[in-house]
Amino acid sequence: MTAVPTSPFPASTVLGYPRIGPRRELKRALEAYWQGRLGVEGLREAGARLREGTWLRLAELGLAALPSNTFSLYDHVLDAAMMVDAVPGRYRRPLPEDTCFAMARGGEGAAPLRMTKWFDTNYHYLVPQVGPGTRFRAVPGKPVGEVREARALGLSTRPVLLGPVTFLLLCQAEPGAAEGFRPLERLDDLLAVYEQVLGALAAEGVAWVQLDEPALVADRSPGELAAVGEAYRRLGGLRGRPGLLVAGYFGELGAALPVLAGTPVEAIGLDLVRGGGDLAAACALPELAGKTVVAGVVGGRDVWRTDQERALAGLLALRARAGRVVVSTSCSLLHLPYDVDAEDGLPAGLRERLAFAEQKVAEVVELAGRLAAVPVDAPVPGVPVLAAGAGVPDAGRGAAGPWPASGRAPYEVRAAAQAARLRLPALPVTTIGSFPQTGELRAARAAFSAGELGAGEYEERVRGEIRRVVELQERLGLDVLVHGEPERNDMVQYFAEHLEGFAVTRHGWVQSYGSRCVRPPILYGEVRRRGPVTVGWTRYAQSLTDRPVKGMLTGPVTIAAWSFVRDDVPLPRVVGQIAEAVREEVADLEAAGVAIVQVDEPALRELMPLRAAGRAEYLAWAVGAYRRATSGAGERTQIHTHLCYSEASEIVEAIDALDADVTSVESARSQGRLPAEPGVAGFGRGLGPGVYDIHSPRVPGVAEVAGGIEAVLRVLPVERVWVNPDCGLKTRTYEQVEAALANMVAAARLVRERLL
Ligand code: MET
Numbered sequence: 001m002t003a004v005p006t007s008p009f010p011a012s013t014v015l016g017y018p019r020i021g022p023r024r025e026l027k028r029a030l031e032a033y034w035q036g037r038l039g040v041e042g043l044r045e046a047g048a049r050l051r052e053g054t055w056l057r058l059a060e061l062g063l064a065a066l067p068s069n070t071f072s073l074y075d076h077v078l079d080a081a082m083m084v085d086a087v088p089g090r091y092r093r094p095l096p097e098d099t100c101f102a103m104a105r106g107g108e109g110a111a112p113l114r115m116t117k118w119f120d121t122n123y124h125y126l127v128p129q130v131g132p133g134t135r136f137r138a139v140p141g142k143p144v145g146e147v148r149e150a151r152a153l154g155l156s157t158r159p160v161l162l163g164p165v166t167f168l169l170l171c172q173a174e175p176g177a178a179e180g181f182r183p184l185e186r187l188d189d190l191l192a193v194y195e196q197v198l199g200a201l202a203a204e205g206v207a208w209v210q211l212d213e214p215a216l217v218a219d220r221s222p223g224e225l226a227a228v229g230e231a232y233r234r235l236g237g238l239r240g241r242p243g244l245l246v247a248g249y250f251g252e253l254g255a256a257l258p259v260l261a262g263t264p265v266e267a268i269g270l271d272l273v274r275g276g277g278d279l280a281a282a283c284a285l286p287e288l289a290g291k292t293v294v295a296g297v298v299g300g301r302d303v304w305r306t307d308q309e310r311a312l313a314g315l316l317a318l319r320a321r322a323g324r325v326v327v328s329t330s331c332s333l334l335h336l337p338y339d340v341d342a343e344d345g346l347p348a349g350l351r352e353r354l355a356f357a358e359q360k361v362a363e364v365v366e367l368a369g370r371l372a373a374v375p376v377d378a379p380v381p382g383v384p385v386l387a388a389g390a391g392v393p394d395a396g397r398g399a400a401g402p403w404p405a406s407g408r409a410p411y412e413v414r415a416a417a418q419a420a421r422l423r424l425p426a427l428p429v430t431t432i433g434s435f436p437q438t439g440e441l442r443a444a445r446a447a448f449s450a451g452e453l454g455a456g457e458y459e460e461r462v463r464g465e466i467r468r469v470v471e472l473q474e475r476l477g478l479d480v481l482v483h484g485e486p487e488r489n490d491m492v493q494y495f496a497e498h499l500e501g502f503a504v505t506r507h508g509w510v511q512s513y514g515s516r517c518v519r520p521p522i523l524y525g526e527v528r529r530r531g532p533v534t535v536g537w538t539r540y541a542q543s544l545t546d547r548p549v550k551g552m553l554t555g556p557v558t559i560a561a562w563s564f565v566r567d568d569v570p571l572p573r574v575v576g577q578i579a580e581a582v583r584e585e586v587a588d589l590e591a592a593g594v595a596i597v598q599v600d601e602p603a604l605r606e607l608m609p610l611r612a613a614g615r616a617e618y619l620a621w622a623v624g625a626y627r628r629a630t631s632g633a634g635e636r637t638q639i640h641t642h643l644c645y646s647e648a649s650e651i652v653e654a655i656d657a658l659d660a661d662v663t664s665v666e667s668a669r670s671q672g673r674l675p676a677e678p679g680v681a682g683f684g685r686g687l688g689p690g691v692y693d694i695h696s697p698r699v700p701g702v703a704e705v706a707g708g709i710e711a712v713l714r715v716l717p718v719e720r721v722w723v724n725p726d727c728g729l730k731t732r733t734y735e736q737v738e739a740a741l742a743n744m745v746a747a748a749r750l751v752r753e754r755l756l
């Protein structure tokens, strides 16, 4: 085994890299494997090619230290669970790949693990389950294998592992665990396994290992901070281990910084883009003199070029005080597209302002060169003030609210007016908006944007799809219909394409979860609506049926959250501009006779500051923007909203304050916990907790759905309960959707009968 410390940390690195492939090769391989068109060897080969491509490219760009184990077939949190064998028995399969996919997607009677957002990003991870009896075991094959793979290419790498504290904080207690059990109680046992993994990596000759601890940038209790100290004293005390880099990102380490600095870890990674305050704090720490700081000065979550002078000033300040300074990205580049140079259709003047993953790496390399060029005995500037991320205000404390009136008529007045207009049965059944996007539809859209299909012909295809969706919903007996969103490639991109101020990319795919990718638009200018966006499609759908058709819009917070937003003006102002555009669209829908308008805000929870201190202020402007978008609607117009994977119970008051008439929320995949959550019973408006998990191909049975509805009825009065899936249906097949919706309608009817 190698001695500690091994060798100095090289001058430049990135904390992680995109893994889906520049042309979404991983997506294609995964889908082929799931459909049985590709064997496991082919899938492994596809993964190996992607890793090889990444390492060779990073080396070619001149990066000094390359990360490994940042590739994942599905999700890196799932990989961490598999590395410590936290795999519930029901998911175990002969092949590790199949075990992974069983946890991620469910199968053979086992529902998948819960999925939720990775901190305040739009990436989703799977929530591992740990109980008092989970038998951790070291399964280091994946990180070890990647080290060997890279070595075969002549490259040494730094394996990246999810840190043990963050891992346990992200886990949920295994169902059936005693009330009050917290996975963090298992830290000791888990550390024993991490020691073995570190030992296995040291035996491979690995010089450095990166342990990611993003959970440390959120508020942590004294007990949790003590656990951090304990974990890294113990891992740091391990003999013959590799050098340890502990990376906190997505914000300030704050109180966790001195705790980490007091342990034997050799290197600490700071996010100096979103956690600018850590710079001065680090510079004031005496322990820093003995540590390497991996300084995240190049933003890993924005697409803008780095202000090199500012970054360099920060690097110089650190270099004067730390044992060593390494130039890095603020976090993994997972959240960025690969390459600006792959884009040809960007508006003039924008390209020069942009940096995707490749360009960010080049910036890191350039900054490392500039830092090295400044003599160490040059005068040291003062510690510069690096602002917290643009538009992430951190003032304001305490709970948001009480909320002033939204400007609409009181809920009761609206509810009566809407009931008289809509005449819906008890427990109305509806969907969240999108229906399956067939291959033909996607092909038609591709042909249309390539200019191979005329606008008239494309429009006819979309109308055909709308007819099919409306007919299907009538046949299945849904009460409130949707047009199915066939004209939308994506709920944010579609609006970005129709509003001024946005640019869209051709190849700018970013992983959302598993094989799912999105292309976040780039919001670079003043946002304005050119004219009606959705009115024509909704009006057409309504012309086909006597049942109400919901107009379907994306809310201002979500449009901003799922775009790369300009950082030269405050975020609330940008969101306010989007709200005006949505407000105009709501007015046009209303004028067209549309009785129900849904304004989705699935990202409301996601943009919430990770630390409590900023939340009240955030919620105040975010709720304000939603109200601005919707409060022009008259009392006879029913406003719906939809939130998914939002841990809705945490922000029930803010959701109530949106003042929507009906709110649909994710619930099925969180194992139906929602109705039981405190606050839900006090929710004062219509609520549709999802009773069908659309992120899994599994079709729920009638009794299961009926049970879900009845659970909701135990806490909410029947007049306010809606029946709907968790989210839109666009990722499912028509076969699955028909069966599931038929069961949903049957379940609603069953419960209605029982109520009589
Ligand atoms: C991620 S939320 C999706 C809402 C959208 N209306 C849909 O059904 O697809």
Ligand SMILES: [Zn+2]
Pocket: 432, 602, 642, 643, 644, 726, 727, 728
């Ligand atoms: Zn949703």
